Amino acid sequence: MHFFSNLRVGTKLLISFLTMIVLMGVIGFSGFFSMNKIQAQLNAIFSVRLPSIDYLLESDRDLQQLIVAERSMMFIDVQSDDFKELTDDYNTNMKQFQERWAKYKKLASSPEELSVIPRFESARTEWEGVTARVVQNRTEDTRNGRREAIDLTKGLAKNKFEAMRDQIDKLTEINLTIAEQANQLAQATYKKTSFLLFFILVAGILIGVAFAWIISKGISKPIIQVVEFADQLRLGNLNARLEESKENISDGKNASMQLGTKRKDEIGQLLTAMDKMRDSLSQKAIVAEKIANGELSTAVEILSDVDILGKSLSTMVENLNRVSNEMNELSESIKNGELNVRGNSEQFQGGWNHLVNNINDLIEAFVKPINMTANYINRISKGDIPEQIQDTYEGSFNEIKNNVNALIHATNEVSKISQEISKGNLKVAIEKRSENDSLMESLSKMVEDLTKIVVNVQTASNQVSTGSQHINTASQQMAEGASEQAASVEEISSSMEQMNSTVQANADNARETASMAQQVSKDTVEGGKAVAETVAAMKTISEKIKIIEEIARQTNMLALNAAIEAARAGEHGKGFAVVAAEVRKLAERSQRAAQEISEYSTSSLEVSEKAGKLLDNIVPNIKKTSELIQEISAASSEQANGIQQVSGAINQLDDIIQQNASSTEEMAETSEELSGQAEYLKEIISIFQVEEKIILQLPEFKTELSKNISLKKNTSIGSYSSRPVSKSKNAKPAIEMEKKSERSGFNLNLKDEKDDEFEIY
Numbered sequence: 125m126h127f128f129s130n131l132r133v134g135t136k137l138l139i140s141f142l143t144m145i146v147l148m149g150v151i152g153f154s155g156f157f158s159m160n161k162i163q164a165q166l167n168a169i170f171s172v173r174l175p176s177i178d179y180l181l182e183s184d185r186d187l188q189q190l191i192v193a194e195r196s197m198m199f200i201d202v203q204s205d206d207f208k209e210l211t212d213d214y215n216t217n218m219k220q221f222q223e224r225w226a227k228y229k230k231l232a233s234s235p236e237e238l239s240v241i242p243r244f245e246s247a248r249t250e251w252e253g254v255t256a257r258v259v260q261n262r263t264e265d266t267r268n269g270r271r272e273a274i275d276l277t278k279g280l281a282k283n284k285f286e287a288m289r290d291q292i293d294k295l296t297e298i299n300l301t302i303a304e305q306a307n308q309l310a311q312a313t314y315k316k317t318s319f320l321l322f323f324i325l326v327a328g329i330l331i332g333v334a335f336a337w338i339i340s341k342g343i344s345k346p347i348i349q350v351v352e353f354a355d356q357l358r359l360g361n362l363n364a365r366l367e368e369s370k371e372n373i374s375d376g377k378n379a380s381m382q383l384g385t386k387r388k389d390e391i392g393q394l395l396t397a398m399d400k401m402r403d404s405l406s407q408k409a410i411v412a413e414k415i416a417n418g419e420l421s422t423a424v425e426i427l428s429d430v431d432i433l434g435k436s437l438s439t440m441v442e443n444l445n446r447v448s449n450e451m452n453e454l455s456e457s458i459k460n461g462e463l464n465v466r467g468n469s470e471q472f473q474g475g476w477n478h479l480v481n482n483i484n485d486l487i488e489a490f491v492k493p494i495n496m497t498a499n500y501i502n503r504i505s506k507g508d509i510p511e512q513i514q515d516t517y518e519g520s521f522n523e524i525k526n527n528v529n530a531l532i533h534a535t536n537e538v539s540k541i542s543q544e545i546s547k548g549n550l551k552v553a554i555e556k557r558s559e560n561d562s563l564m565e566s567l568s569k570m571v572e573d574l575t576k577i578v579v580n581v582q583t584a585s586n587q588v589s590t591g592s593q594h595i596n597t598a599s600q601q602m603a604e605g606a607s608e609q610a611a612s613v614e615e616i617s618s619s620m621e622q623m624n625s626t627v628q629a630n631a632d633n634a635r636e637t638a639s640m641a642q643q644v645s646k647d648t649v650e651g652g653k654a655v656a657e658t659v660a661a662m663k664t665i666s667e668k669i670k671i672i673e674e675i676a677r678q679t680n681m682l683a684l685n686a687a688i689e690a691a692r693a694g695e696h697g698k699g700f701a702v703v704a705a706e707v708r709k710l711a712e713r714s715q716r717a718a719q720e721i722s723e724y725s726t727s728s729l730e731v732s733e734k735a736g737k738l739l740d741n742i743v744p745n746i747k748k749t750s751e752l753i754q755e756i757s758a759a760s761s762e763q764a765n766g767i768q769q770v771s772g773a774i775n776q777l778d779d780i781i782q783q784n785a786s787s788t789e790e791m792a793e794t795s796e797e798l799s800g801q802a803e804y805l806k807e808i809i810s811i812f813q814v815e816e817k818i819i820l821q822l823p824e825f826k827t828e829l830s831k832n833i834s835l836k837k838n839t840s841i842g843s844y845s846s847r848p849v850s851k852s853k854n855a856k857p858a859i860e861m862e863k864k865s866e867r868s869g870f871n872l873n874l875k876d877e878k879d880d881e882f883e884i885y
Contacts, residue, residue: 140335147328151321158317162310172231173303179228180296184289186221190214191285194258195693198274199686199703202265214259228295236298244291251284278689411437500528509535538563545571548811581809665721672718679711 193214200207232241258276261269404427414422415437424438496513503510512529516522534557544552554568687708690701 137339140332140339143335144328144332147324147331151324151328154320154324155317158313158320161313162317169303169306172233173299173306176228176231176299177296177303179224179231180292180299183221183224183228184292186217186224187285187289187292190217190221190255192693193217194255194281195277195689197259197262198270198277199682199707202263211259211263232295234298234302236302237295240291240294240298244288244295247284247288247291251281251288254281254284497524497528500532504531504535509539538567541567545574551814575814578809578814581805584805670718670722672714676711676715676718680708680715682707684708 190213193210197207197210197214200210229241232238254276258273258281261273261276411422411424424434426434426438500510500513509532512532513525515525517525541552541554552571554564554571557564684704686704687701690704
């Protein structure tokens with residue numbers, strides 16, 4: 125252990141780290157080889173077995189959907205969209221099945237799989253031939269073909285399909301078994317590796333803890349004692365020594381620690397260096413104490429080229445002496461400005477006493493010119509421009525005086541320019557005094573903008589005068605509105621004439637309706653001819669009803685067979701079972717309806733014989749009567765439209781009269797007001813004096829006043845006259861109504877209120 129303690133700290137750490145690295149290498153290589161084994165098993169599961177199972181299950185699903193589409197074709201019309209959709213589903217699922225089976229064959233590698241695949245291929249070939257015959261026979265849409273397709277679907281095709289699916293199930297079970305074996309092997313490898321890594325990890329932790337305890341104990345204990353020694357130095361106890369006993373630390377005497385300075389490692393070297401540092405600090409403390417007392421002639425010993433503290437103390441002494449001498453010289457130069465000393469130097473000693481005196485003298489030298497400058501700037505800020513400074517100053521103080529005088533001169537110039545502008549003189553010349561003279565630049569911009577405003581206002585006043593003339597013109601145009609009123613009166617007269625013709629048409633239609641009623645009574649005698657035809661039709665209907673009953677019975681049987689086949693299909697035939705049930709309902713209801721119709725036809729035969737005599741003659745008269753009623757209704761609409769047009773024309777006539785009167789008064793008042801405002805603007809703007817060349821350079825002031833005031837023809841005042849009442853969309857001539865009324869017929873209700881019980885597909 126003594127040998128290990130004398131080793132260098134770096135060597136101790138190197139031995140410890142190398143030991144831990146060896147253990148980590150053993151752990152890493154063991155884990156690496158074990159993980160490779162586990163990864164190989166997992167790769168076999170996830171890259172081969174799981175995709176194989178997925179392809180097999182998806183292939184089986186495609187086959188199930190394909191067989192559902194095949195069987196659904198049996199009961200769907202070949203020409204319908206549903207049959208085309210089923211054909212597309214059949215072909216799509218067949219293509220998907222072939223693609224997924226091809227992908228699975230690429231992954232198959234075990235002997236068990238390779239032995240089953242040929243049997244599946246053989247069963248698949250046989251089934252594909254049978255299902256192709258089924259689809260072909262159904263597509264031909266013949267009675268024998270459909271019968272053969274149904275027989276194949278229920279018999280041979282079903283057996284071949286089940287034989288093929290059995291092989292898929294075997295392949296799925298094989299892949300599941302192989303995946304389970306790979307999983308068990310991976311778990312066994314994991315348990316073995318976990319035990320080995322745990323054993324090596326525990327051994328490494330124990331070895332690492334041992335090294336850490338030995339090294340930290342050999343370093344921390346002396347370091348703690350060194351920290352206590354350094355803390356004594358921090359508190360200012362430069363008498364502490366490492367060779368003395370530790371018991372003296374607490375009593376405040378010469379504190380030191382017995383640290384075993386015979387050690388040869390870095391700790392022993394640190395202890396020796398700390399002791400020498402204490403001696404050096406003690407010497408520097410004595411020198412610093414002398415400098416603090418003002419002894420600037422104290423000599424400082426520099427131990428080496430890297431003795432920063434010694435060099436700093438020596439430099440500080442030299443600088444203090446130089447500062448003292450420099451302050452004396454500066455004080456003499458400032459005193460030439462006839463200033464008095466302010467500071468109280470009696471409370472200082474040595475070189476610090478001279479420093480305070482010189483600073484006070486410097487402050488006093490600056491007070492007078494600064495006060496003078498502040499006084500002048502204060503007066504300028506309040507608008508009280510003083511006279512320029514005539515006193516004489518030296519050096520920088522003279523420059524301050526010249527700058528203040530320049531400020532006074534510039535302020536006076538700005539004041540003169542502002543006074544000229546306030547009097548309306550916009551011809552003043554404003555020049556920048558420097559590149560950064562923002563005041564003169566802003567003042568020049570203000571004069572320029574003000575000039576533009578003056579010119580624009582003058583132009584605007586002229587435009588206002590022009591606007592007054594436009595208003596007078598508009599007043600004349602308003603007078604023309606009276607002629608438009610006459611046109612409105614003419615339209616009212618035209619509407620009244622149309623109302624008169626409509627009333628006359630209503631009277632004619634009424635007379636014709638009476639004549640038609642007389643003719644109806646004469647035509648009823650000839651109704652007997654229709655009885656024989658009605659009886660023959662009833663007999664024909666009875667024969668057709670028997671045919672419908674037979675079709676309904678056969679449809680019921682087919683629906684029953686379809687329901688049985690759907691039940692055999694299990695989960696995949698549920699949708700088809702619903703369709704079969706609905707077809708059966710439809711067949712039963714068709715049979716009941718046929719029976720009811722047969723009963724009704726027998727009972728209504730006698731009624732038809734009586735009614736048939738009258739139908740042929742009554743129907744045309746009823747048709748004509750309906751047309752006449754429509755014409756009467758149209759005539760009534762014409763009357764209503766004529767009345768509305770008369771009312772509208774009267775209202776518009778009243779509005780035009782009121783608008784003309786109001787607009788004429790407003791335009792007259794506006795014309796007078798604009799004229800007065802134009803004169804007032806000219807009077808206000810005449811105070812400004814503007815350069816003629818500036819007026820020529822400014823863009824022409826444009827106004828939209830004339831456009832807004834001027835009135836155009838064909839506006840709302842005269843728009844009424846351009847829309848004759850006779851061209852109204854609602855005013856249709858009676859002749860057009862007669863043409864439309866010639867089209868007639870029977871409105872037959874072909875709806876069946878009992879259809880709601882069927883589902884919609």
